[in-house]
Amino acid sequence: MLKPMLPTLIFEAPTGPNWVYEIKYDGFRAMLHWNEESIQLISRNGYLLNDQFPEIIDQCLSLQKKVAKHLPIVFDGELCILESPYKASFELTQIRGRLRNTDKILQNSSKRPAHYLVFDLLKLQGEKITEEKWIDRKNKLYQLFEDLALDTSISQSSRQLLQFIDYDTAFNRIWKIASELNAEGIIAKKKDSTWDEGKRTTNWYKIKNWQVGAFFIVGYDKKNGFFHVGVMRNKMIYEIGLFSHGIGSDERQALLQVIQNNAVDETSGFIKVNPGICVELFYLELYKEQLRQASFSKFRLDLSWRDCTWEKLVHKAPLLPEEVEISHPNKPLWKDKSITKLDYIHYLVDVSPYILPFLKDRLLTVIRYPHGMYGESFYQKNCPDYAPDFIKTSINEGIEYIVCNDLKTLAWLGNQLSFEFHIPFHTIYSQGPSEIVFDLDPPSRDFFQLAVKAALLLKDVFDGLKLKTFVKTSGNKGLQIYIPLPENQFTYDQTRQFTEFIANYLTTMNPDLFTTERLKKNRGSRLYVDYVQHAEGKTIIAPYSVRGNDGAYVATPLFWEEVTENLSIEQFPLESIMERIMINGCPFEDYLRTKDEQPFQPVLDFLSQK
Incomplete structure (x- = not known):
C-alpha cells in the first residue's frame, strides 16, 4: 500500500507562478484503492476504514459500472463530515472514527454522512502516475470527475459523497475565504512536483488558519x-x-x-x-x-x-466578516437568558450555510428589536439610508427591499438586531411561487398538539399524492409544512386551488379541531389552517430564523419522525440549534434538489376534473 506524502507546516505561504493553493480540511487522511474486486479506504497509518465509513463504499459500488474502464484507481483525499464547503467538523469526524457498533455506524452514516474529498490521483487504469507532475495528475483527476458526471465543487449537502477539491492560483484570494469561513487552513502545492511517498516534503506546505x-x-x-x-x-x-x-x-x-x-x-x-x-x-x-x-x-x-x-x-472570531463592525457586542438581548448581541451574531454566522439558501434572492422583511426583548420592536421593509454599499436591494411596488445573499449582509442585519427574517414564497426572478407552505396555527402554545395532529394528517395526504414535503416549527406556537415546487411552472391561482382544497378537506374531516375561519374570535380552541397566507406579497418566517419571544425559540426544520406527541416548541431555543445540526444534519438539506422532482402537475390535473 502507498504511504501518504506529508506537507510541512510553515507560517508564511510560498508564492510565485509555480505554486497553487487548496483548502485544508480537518478529517482523516485516507487513500481509496478501487479496483474490480475490491474497494478499500486506507488510513494514513494503514488501517482499513471501510466499516467506519460504509456510505463511501456504498457510493463507490453504485458507480462501479461507470468507473469500470478507469480501474484500478488510487485516490488520495480527506475523509470528513462537512459543516460547510470550507470547513469540516472535527468533533463529528472524531466521533465517527471511534464508533465500533455496526448499528450506530449505519445510523450515523445515514443521518450525517461523511464525504471523501479527493485532492490527488495516484493510479489510473492500473498505471501508477506518481512520477507525473502534480498539475498533470490534478488535471487527470478533474477530467475523471467530469467523465463520471460527478460535481467538481464541495458541498456539505450534496448526495455525492466523492467530491473534488479544486485549487486557486492566488493565495490572498483563497486565504481570505479560509479566514472568513473558518477553514482549518491552506495547503500550498508546487505544480511541477512529483509524489514523494511516505515523506514530509517541501513540495507541499500547510499553513494553518491560526x-x-x-x-x-x-x-x-x-x-x-x-x-x-x-x-x-x-x-x-x-x-x-x-x-x-x-x-x-x-x-x-x-x-x-x-x-x-x-x-x-x-x-x-x-x-x-x-x-x-x-x-x-x-x-x-x-x-x-x-x-x-x-x-x-x-x-x-x-x-x-x-x-x-x-x-x-x-x-475576534474568524467567521465575522471584516466589512461588519459589531457595536455593543455585550448587550444582553433576552431577559432570562445569557445571550448577548455577539452571541446572536455568532449564531447567524454559524447557521449561515443553512439559512442563506432560503433567503437568497428573496425580498426580505425583518422585525427589528433595537433593545432586544427589553424594548419595542418594529417591522422594516425599506433598506435604511445608512446601509453599507455591499447590501444588495431590489425594488418592488415602490419599496426598496434588502436581498440577503451573503454572510456579510446576514451579519450586518444581526448587528441591526433583526431577530425575525420573513420571506415571500418566490424569488425576485420567479414567475409564480417557488413553494407551497401550509401554516398550521393553533390558538396558543398550549394547543401545539393540534398542529402535530394536523401535520401528520396532511403528511398522509401528501404521501398519497407522492409529494415530497418538509416540516418545521414556526418558532412560536405552530408548525409549517413546505412543498417545494419547480421554478416558473405554476401560478398562485393554481396553488390556491390546491391549498384551498386541502384546507377544506382537513376542516371538513375534523371540524371540531381545525378551521379556516380568519377571525380569531370565531375560532375558539380550534387550529387555524392558514391557506390564504400563501399568496403573492405574503411572507413566512424563514427556516432557522429566531423569533422575538422570551424563549429565543427558532423556526426549526424537523425530520418527520420527530413530529410526535412529545414534540414542543420549547425544545428548540437558539442555544441548541447548531449542536442539533452538527449531530443530526439539516432536515431541509434536500429541499432545493427536490423542487424539480415534484409531481405537482398531476395533482392539479386531478383537481381540475373535480
Whole structure:
C-alpha cells in the first residue's frame, strides 16, 4: 500500500507562478484503492476504514459500472463530515472514527454522512502516475470527475459523497475565504512536483488558519509539562485550555520559575497560581469553548490579566466578516437568558450555510428589536439610508427591499438586531411561487398538539399524492409544512386551488379541531389552517430564523419522525440549534434538489376534473 506524502507546516505561504493553493480540511487522511474486486479506504497509518465509513463504499459500488474502464484507481483525499464547503467538523469526524457498533455506524452514516474529498490521483487504469507532475495528475483527476458526471465543487449537502477539491492560483484570494469561513487552513502545492511517498516534503506546505489571543497562566501540570491558561468570563476566572508547544527552553524555564515563585497551591502533580502572567497564544479554534491546538507565541508584559477576556476572544472570531463592525457586542438581548448581541451574531454566522439558501434572492422583511426583548420592536421593509454599499436591494411596488445573499449582509442585519427574517414564497426572478407552505396555527402554545395532529394528517395526504414535503416549527406556537415546487411552472391561482382544497378537506374531516375561519374570535380552541397566507406579497418566517419571544425559540426544520406527541416548541431555543445540526444534519438539506422532482402537475390535473 502507498504511504501518504506529508506537507510541512510553515507560517508564511510560498508564492510565485509555480505554486497553487487548496483548502485544508480537518478529517482523516485516507487513500481509496478501487479496483474490480475490491474497494478499500486506507488510513494514513494503514488501517482499513471501510466499516467506519460504509456510505463511501456504498457510493463507490453504485458507480462501479461507470468507473469500470478507469480501474484500478488510487485516490488520495480527506475523509470528513462537512459543516460547510470550507470547513469540516472535527468533533463529528472524531466521533465517527471511534464508533465500533455496526448499528450506530449505519445510523450515523445515514443521518450525517461523511464525504471523501479527493485532492490527488495516484493510479489510473492500473498505471501508477506518481512520477507525473502534480498539475498533470490534478488535471487527470478533474477530467475523471467530469467523465463520471460527478460535481467538481464541495458541498456539505450534496448526495455525492466523492467530491473534488479544486485549487486557486492566488493565495490572498483563497486565504481570505479560509479566514472568513473558518477553514482549518491552506495547503500550498508546487505544480511541477512529483509524489514523494511516505515523506514530509517541501513540495507541499500547510499553513494553518491560526487565531491569536491573550490569556493568563493559572497553573502548570508537572506530569505532562502543560501550562494551563484562562480568561475572565462573566467576572470570573474561566480555564480555557493548555499549551506546551512553541515555547523555547529558556522561556519555559523562566516561566516555570515565575510560577514556582508565585504558587498559591502545589501538589505532587500540579502548581496553581493566581492570574498575573499574560501570554499570547496561537490556536486553531474554540472547540466546545476550549482552545484547540494552542501554541505559545510570546509573553504579553504590556497587558493586565484583567484585559484577557472571553469577550475579546470571541469578538475576534474568524467567521465575522471584516466589512461588519459589531457595536455593543455585550448587550444582553433576552431577559432570562445569557445571550448577548455577539452571541446572536455568532449564531447567524454559524447557521449561515443553512439559512442563506432560503433567503437568497428573496425580498426580505425583518422585525427589528433595537433593545432586544427589553424594548419595542418594529417591522422594516425599506433598506435604511445608512446601509453599507455591499447590501444588495431590489425594488418592488415602490419599496426598496434588502436581498440577503451573503454572510456579510446576514451579519450586518444581526448587528441591526433583526431577530425575525420573513420571506415571500418566490424569488425576485420567479414567475409564480417557488413553494407551497401550509401554516398550521393553533390558538396558543398550549394547543401545539393540534398542529402535530394536523401535520401528520396532511403528511398522509401528501404521501398519497407522492409529494415530497418538509416540516418545521414556526418558532412560536405552530408548525409549517413546505412543498417545494419547480421554478416558473405554476401560478398562485393554481396553488390556491390546491391549498384551498386541502384546507377544506382537513376542516371538513375534523371540524371540531381545525378551521379556516380568519377571525380569531370565531375560532375558539380550534387550529387555524392558514391557506390564504400563501399568496403573492405574503411572507413566512424563514427556516432557522429566531423569533422575538422570551424563549429565543427558532423556526426549526424537523425530520418527520420527530413530529410526535412529545414534540414542543420549547425544545428548540437558539442555544441548541447548531449542536442539533452538527449531530443530526439539516432536515431541509434536500429541499432545493427536490423542487424539480415534484409531481405537482398531476395533482392539479386531478383537481381540475373535480
